[in-house]
Amino acid sequence: MTSKKIYFILSLILIPLSLISQAKEVSPPDFIKTITFKSNTTQGQLPVLRLGEPLILEFDALNANEEDFYYVIEHFNFDWTPSVLAKAEYLRGLDNQRILEYYNSFNTYQVYSHYKLQVPNIQTRALLKSGNYMISIYDEYDELMFSRKFMVYEDLVNVGVRVKRSRDVRVIDEKQSVDLTISTNSINFNNPLETIKTVIIQNNNLNTSISDLKPQYTLGNELIYRYDTESAFWGGNEYLWFENKDVRTSNVGVQFIDLKDIYQSYLYPNIVRAGRPYTYNPDLNGNFQVTAADRLDVDIEADYTMVHFSLAQNELIGKDIHVYGNFNAFAIEPLTRMEYISEKDEYEVSFRLKQGFYNYKYVVVDQETGELDEGAISGDYWQTENNYKVLVYYRDLGARYDRLIGYGEATSVDISN
Known part of the structure; x- marks a missing residue:
């Protein structure tokens, strides 16, 4: 077989793979x-x-x-x-x-x-x-x-969601497990092991979602999911937060402000929380809210400030530290990468954010593998208040697309054993 024929066959194989990525x-x-x-x-x-x-x-x-x-x-x-x-x-x-x-x-x-x-x-x-x-x-x-x-x-099924402590004793103090119950009187599930798909999302972060769990039990038209480890998430910690709705003075989480070409908001330095006792601190689970004092229309009257973050942390060899939150859809990008300042023995970064109330935390990323460790700086605690969304998809036999037939939501405020 000639090299041209081999190249042609390989191209036929690789093209479909690229299309289904x-x-x-x-x-x-x-x-x-x-x-x-x-x-x-x-x-x-x-x-x-x-x-x-x-x-x-x-x-x-x-x-x-x-x-x-x-x-x-x-x-x-x-x-x-x-x-x-x-x-x-x-x-x-x-x-x-x-x-x-x-x-x-x-x-x-x-x-x-x-x-x-x-x-x-x-x-x-x-x-x-x-x-x-x-x-x-x-x-x-x-x-x-x-x-x-x-x-x-489509609101066609009832999705019951309950948050439990991890059933794995090795991580019982660090993880939370999500139990599901899917029930309906309007659809007869045909072969639910194949036609029903689920996605569990913690704190609106698709990057860490768990998908395609199969129902463990079927009781009539009720599907039950009670996994020991497959539906478990790291508990994380409450997000850090700051508010700079008034750019002319320091506010919650802001140590001091300055005015150059635009306002500069210098946040209080943060410390590593992993290994420290858990402290409840209400947050928005990584979200943000645009707000500005004495402004009628924050869409166009809220200003942008250069927000300065700093973390007291020894230099990590082979790893990067990023500021993490829903302000950029939990993306890991050069903008959020912190620089180590040896004179201060801390990491620093600054970037522009619109006035408002912001949640954030620090995460560690391996430089070689790109693996993300959310708990390395903030820690993981089973008591942490997290939000969980559950999406239920259904593709009936012979159907051409996945219908999203149900949506459920719960928080770990009422977490139980």
Whole structure:
């Protein structure tokens, strides 16, 4: 067999593999900030919308060019591989349209434009199917700026969620386990071991989600999941937080402020919490909320400040430390990487954030493997208050896509043994 024939056969094999690869969110360039979804709940969280509920996406562009941005919406299977559905099957109207609504900032040191997209709109009239979606934002040169995942569900099943201490005695003080019960009177589950898929998400962070657990017991039309280890998450710790709604004075978590080209917010230095006693400290589970004192419209009147983070920590060889939170969808990127300052024996980083209330913590990333350790700095405790979302997907025999038929939610406030 000639080398050309071998190359041709390999290309036929590799092309399908590339087509079925899982979709990943793309982080925005540095001039795009504060990407938020707004719904009937709160802003900034992972959007899980009921079918028919509007999707509202907002973001800021800090380059002051009043650029044109366009949006594209795609449908995916439960595992984020591309769906076989044609666009006309899941979307009524057109996408790849320009975002028409934007406003320029008012009375701020940092000049920016605030963009707002709502679906449905004149061009995109409705999303027709439940399931996983990705919305991608492009500039006028057809370059991808960023992408974000969201989910649309049908309320067809009841999803009971309970949080327990880990059943593994080796990590009973550090992990939390999630038990599920799925029940319905409207659907007859056909072969649920194959047709039902589940995804468990801790604190709106898709990066650490647990997916595709099989029901252990079936009682009529009730599916029961009570795993010992497979549904267990590291407990983590309560998030650190700060608020800088007033840029002219220090606030909660802010040691002092300064004004250069824009306001500078210097946070109190943080310490390593791993190995220390657990202390309850109410948080937003990694989320954020834009807010500003004495401002009528925070979308365009809240200013941007350069926020300075510092962590008292000896230098870690072969590992990086990042600031971690939903302010950038829990992404590990160069912007959040901290630099070790040998003179101070601490790690430091600074980047721009819009005024508001922010949760954050420090995580360690292995430089070679990229493995993320969320508890290395903050610790892992079974008492930590965490939020858990459960998504239930169903693909009936012969169906062409994964329907998202149920959604449940619980917190570990009432955690039990």
